[in-house]
Amino acid sequence: MLKYALxxxxxxxxxxxxxxxxxxxxxxxxxxxxxxxxxxxxxxxELIAQLRHQFGLDQPILTQYWHWLSNLIAxxxxxxxxxxxxxxxxxxxxxxxATLQLTVVGLIFTVALGWPxxxxxxxxxxxxxxxxxxSLTLVGLSTPMFxxxxxxxxxxxxxxxWLPAGGYVPLAVDPLTSIKDSLMPGLAMGIGLAPYLARMxxxxxxxxxxxxxxxxxxxxxxxxxxxxxxYSARNAVPPTVVVIGLQLGSLLGGQVIVxxxxxxxxxxxxxxxxxxxxxxxxxxxxxxxxxxLYVLLNLLAELITAALDPRIxx
Amino acid sequence: MTASTTVLLxxxxxxxxxAGRSRRVLTGRVILGATLxxxxxxxxxxGLFWTPYPTSLPDLPNRFQSPSLNHLMGTDxxxxxxxxxxxxxARTSLIISLSAVLLATAVGTLVGFVAGYAxxxxxxxxSRLLDILLAVPALVLALGIVAMLGASGTSVTIALAxxxxxxFARVFRGVVVAARDHPYVEASRGLxxxxxxVIAKDLLPTVLPVMVVQVTTALAxxxxxxxxxxxxxxxxxxxxxxxxxxxxxxxxxxxxxxxLPIGAGVFVIIAVLxxxxxxxxxxxxxxxxxWTTRHSGRRAxx
Numbered sequence: 001m002l003k004y005a006l007x008x009x010x011x012x013x014x015x016x017x018x019x020x021x022x023x024x025x026x027x028x029x030x031x032x033x034x035x036x037x038x039x040x041x042x043x044x045x046e047l048i049a050q051l052r053h054q055f056g057l058d059q060p061i062l063t064q065y066w067h068w069l070s071n072l073i074a075x076x077x078x079x080x081x082x083x084x085x086x087x088x089x090x091x092x093x094x095x096x097x098a099t100l101q102l103t104v105v106g107l108i109f110t111v112a113l114g115w116p117x118x119x120x121x122x123x124x125x126x127x128x129x130x131x132x133x134x135s136l137t138l139v140g141l142s143t144p145m146f147x148x149x150x151x152x153x154x155x156x157x158x159x160x161x162w163l164p165a166g167g168y169v170p171l172a173v174d175p176l177t178s179i180k181d182s183l184m185p186g187l188a189m190g191i192g193l194a195p196y197l198a199r200m201x202x203x204x205x206x207x208x209x210x211x212x213x214x215x216x217x218x219x220x221x222x223x224x225x226x227x228x229x230x231y232s233a234r235n236a237v238p239p240t241v242v243v244i245g246l247q248l249g250s251l252l253g254g255q256v257i258v259x260x261x262x263x264x265x266x267x268x269x270x271x272x273x274x275x276x277x278x279x280x281x282x283x284x285x286x287x288x289x290x291x292x293l294y295v296l297l298n299l300l301a302e303l304i305t306a307a308l309d310p311r312i313x314x
Numbered sequence: 315m316t317a318s319t320t321v322l323l324x325x326x327x328x329x330x331x332x333a334g335r336s337r338r339v340l341t342g343r344v345i346l347g348a349t350l351x352x353x354x355x356x357x358x359x360x361g362l363f364w365t366p367y368p369t370s371l372p373d374l375p376n377r378f379q380s381p382s383l384n385h386l387m388g389t390d391x392x393x394x395x396x397x398x399x400x401x402x403x404a405r406t407s408l409i410i411s412l413s414a415v416l417l418a419t420a421v422g423t424l425v426g427f428v429a430g431y432a433x434x435x436x437x438x439x440x441s442r443l444l445d446i447l448l449a450v451p452a453l454v455l456a457l458g459i460v461a462m463l464g465a466s467g468t469s470v471t472i473a474l475a476x477x478x479x480x481x482f483a484r485v486f487r488g489v490v491v492a493a494r495d496h497p498y499v500e501a502s503r504g505l506x507x508x509x510x511x512v513i514a515k516d517l518l519p520t521v522l523p524v525m526v527v528q529v530t531t532a533l534a535x536x537x538x539x540x541x542x543x544x545x546x547x548x549x550x551x552x553x554x555x556x557x558x559x560x561x562x563x564x565x566x567x568x569x570x571x572x573x574l575p576i577g578a579g580v581f582v583i584i585a586v587l588x589x590x591x592x593x594x595x596x597x598x599x600x601x602x603x604x605w606t607t608r609h610s611g612r613r614a615x616x
Contacts, residue, residue, distance in 0.1 A: 018446035026458060138594070142587035144538050146545045146561065147579035154572050253453030257542050261565075271454065272546050275461030283461045291450045 005303055012295060019291045020072070023284045024065050055082075055281075078285040083277045088285045092270065096289075098168055099266035102189070102259065103297075105182045106251055109190020110197055111244065117194065118201025118240070119233055125206060133198070140195030145254045149188035149261045156184055166263035185262040192254050193247055200243040204236040211235075238309035245301025252294050267293075343595030350588025354581070358408055361401030369398045369555060378571045387577030391567055396577040399555040404581065406556035410471050411536025417475035419529055422482025427513060427521075429483070430490025441487070447480035453539055460548045467550045470543055470558075477539075478532055485528050486521060493520040523600035530593035534586045541582045557582050 052058045056067060071077040078088040121133040157165035163184050171178045208214055209232050217227040256268035263269075267286055274282035367373070367385075373393030381388040387396035429440035450458075452474075459473035493499065499516045507515075537557075543549040544558010551559065557578045564574030 014442075015446060015449060018442070019449050022446055023450070023458075027462065138590060139583075139587060142534065142538075142590050143583050144541055144545075144579065144586075146542060147575070147583065150565075150568065150572075150575050150579070153568065158569065158572075249448075249451040250453075253451035256453060256457065257545060260546055271457055272548070275457050275546075275548055276465075278461060278464070280462070283458050287450055287454060287458045290454050294451055295449050 001307065004306055008299055008302065012299065015295060016292055019295075020069060020288060021065070023288045023291070024068060026287075027280050027284050028061050028064075055080075078288070079281040081274075081282050082279040083282075084279075088282055092267070092285060092289060095265060095267050095270050097170065098264060099255070099259075099268065099293075101171055101178070102182055102185055102255060102264055102266055103248075103251060103293075105179075105186030106189030106193070106255065106258075107244070107248075109186050110193040110247070110251070113190050113194035114197030115201055115240070117198035119205060119228075119236075121198065121202040122205035122209065122232070122236075123228060125202075125209075130202075134202075137195035137198045140191065141199075143192070145188055145192035146257045146261055148191045149185065149258055152184050152188055153261075166261075168264050182264075185258045185264055188258050188261070189251060189254055193251055196247060196250075197240065197243060201236060201240045204239045205232050208232045208235045238305045241301055241305045241308065245298045245305075248297045248301070249294055252290055341595050341598065343591050343598070345595075347588050347591025347593070347595055350584055351592060352588075354404060354408070354585045354588060357401050358404035361398075361404055365395070365398035365401050367395035367398045369394060369402050370553065378567070380571070381573050381577075387580075388571065388573040390563060390571070390574055396560070396574060399560055400557065400578050400581045403555035403557050403560055403578065404585075406467060406550055406554065407537060407540050407558065407582075408585075410467055410540050410550070410556070411474070411533055414471045414474035414536050414540075415478065415529055415532045417471070418478035418482050418532065419525070421475070421479045423486055423525070425479070425483035426486025427490055427517070430487040431494060431509065431513060431517070433491075433494070437487070437491075440483075444480045444484050444487075448484070452477040452481070452535075453542060456539060456543060457546070457548060460543060465548045465551055467554075467556070470540055470549050473543075474536055474539055478535065482528060482532070486525065489521045489524045490517055493517050523596075527593055527597045527600055530589060530596055534589040534593065537582060537585050537589065541578070 049058075056064055059067075068079060071079070076089055078092065080086065081088050081091070084091075117133055117137065121130045121137075124130050153165045156163045164181060165184075167181055169178045169181060214227065214231045214235075217231050218224070222230075252268075255266070256271060258264070259266045259268035260272055267290055271283060271286040271290070273279075274286060371394070373389070376385075376389050376393040377391055379385050379389040379393070385395050385397065387400065389395055390399070425440060425444075429437045429444075456470075456473040456477040459476055460469045463469035463472065494517070496516075499512060502512045502516050540549060540556065541558045541561060544556055545561040545565065547562050549558035549562070550556040553559075560578035561575050564571070564576075564578060567574055
């Protein structure tokens with residue numbers, strides 16, 4: 001297991017290096033001069049040239065990349081923001097706890113909704129319950145997260161007044177309020193992603209139910225509940241963990257929207273802010289960090305699967 | 315010519331017998347999905363010529379009307395009818411998602427076929443490149459690209475196309491790899507047919523169903539992501555109506571007029587639901603991978 005884990009972690013290095021090249025290239029290759037865009041109509045050619053020099057944009061791409069990468073590796077320095085002229089790394093690091101907290105709450109809701117619905121559908125396969133659940137998941141799959149979030153705000157914040165419509169308190173400052181604040185955005189993400197997980201859980205469970213050891217179990221006199229919980233559901237879990245890992249991409253993508261809707265000061269809002277202000281280095285840095293987060297969490301899901309299912313490790 | 319037709323025959327019989335179930339194209343899902351998509355298309359086309367109310371003229375006495383028979387989805391801060399604006403917005407949203415998906419299909423097909431058919435080093439390099447591209451979540455990537463290009467309909471189209479292309483390429487590569495080593499393909503190659511001919515005659519018919527399903531599914535993503543980017547203020551810019559821009563306009567008045575974002579959202583849901591139903595239905599009928607039930611869940615490391 002340790003060997004497998006180390007092998008998988010070693011594979012991340014070239015992947016993340018590739019992502020860094022890519023995010024860097026996006027900025028360079030896509031047309032439009034960032035500095036001219038930043039200065040707007042007031043930018044004289046001299047001013048633009050001066051700023052370009054200041055940001056090192058007048059050097060060859062390879063030099064720029066090397067400069068950027070060596071700073072990143074040696075000092076963890078992701079560059080300087082175009083608009084605020086401040087170092088990006090501290091700003092970014094400040095946002096990570098908020099983003100992770102929301103990711104975790106979102107994941108909890110996704111799993112808490114997706115697994116039971118999927119198992120239920122598989123248990124009552126081909127009955128009205130199964131059909132009702134699969135219609136529900138299809139509608140869920142087709143509903144944008146921001147729409148769900150808006151609806152939740154209307155219901156829980158404005159109508160019932162149970163939860164705040166937005167805001168964030170760090171977990172370390174006031175754990176209770178912090179968790180309360182993260183409930184609604186987390187639920188919005190959960191409702192957005194659970195349908196797909198429910199679908200995959202149903203498919204995985206149904207497949208296990210066809211296996212011989214499951215069909216054989218009732219003849220040993222085992223109760224239906226035992227067969228389902230110990231045999232079918234248990235063996236269906238590892239493949240769904242892989243699904244959860246792959247879904248993290250949608251989770252982090254959707255989180256950008258949810259953070260904006262609920263005023264959650266995470267990486268997503270930093271990205272949007274940077275995108276609207278055309279703060280190229282900021283956008284580049286946030287994309288890189290989100291990608292790293294995605295790859296790491298995805299790896300975590302794969303390692304959990306490997307721990308759950310020894311066949312994967314072979 | 316005769317050679318290649320005789321070679322094709324066993325493959326066709328193999329496909330039809332392995333299905334082992336009725337392959338009616340018009341299943342319930344396909345019909346329901348096509349109906350919903352049809353409704354959205356009709357609304358979009360009618361919106362080109364006629365809307366219940368003018369879409370850009372302010373009607374201040376009637377601002378913030380809640381939904382009623384006169385205004386099915388209410389009115390906005392300038393008294394404009396949301397339903398009418400959503401009708402017009404349908405065109406923009408559909409064109410953006412359709413163009414993005416078609417662009418992604420074109421590039422994805424090229425890359426996927428080259429990687430899948432060539433194999434070896436080419437496949438290895440392209441596949442690793444796809445891994446890297448796929449490490450950035452699609453919506454995050456699209457956001458970044460829109461940030462570089464500046465918010466507009468064209469930027470959104472390019473950004474979404476770029477974000478979807480790796481997924482397309484990977485799916486198509488997988489299908490081509492699976493089809494490449496069939497005896498009938500090897501036979502064609504053995505007969506000395508050139509790669510483009512083998513691809514067009516032997517591989518395309520096998521891959522096409524998967525492509526149709528993939529394109530349909532991606533259309534649903536496109537509609538959803540266009541609206542999402544619009545909601546973030548990075549899509550088509552107001553006052554031009556698209557579903558996305560209607561959402562961003564509506565968001566400011568969430569507390570006074572909750573029907574504003576809800577209304578445009580309903581359009582998005584109907585369009586996406588229809589497309590998803592269509593995609594699911596077509597997958598059941600067309601995608602050979604879904605014909606066998608014993609195979610989907612265990613591909614843990616795929």
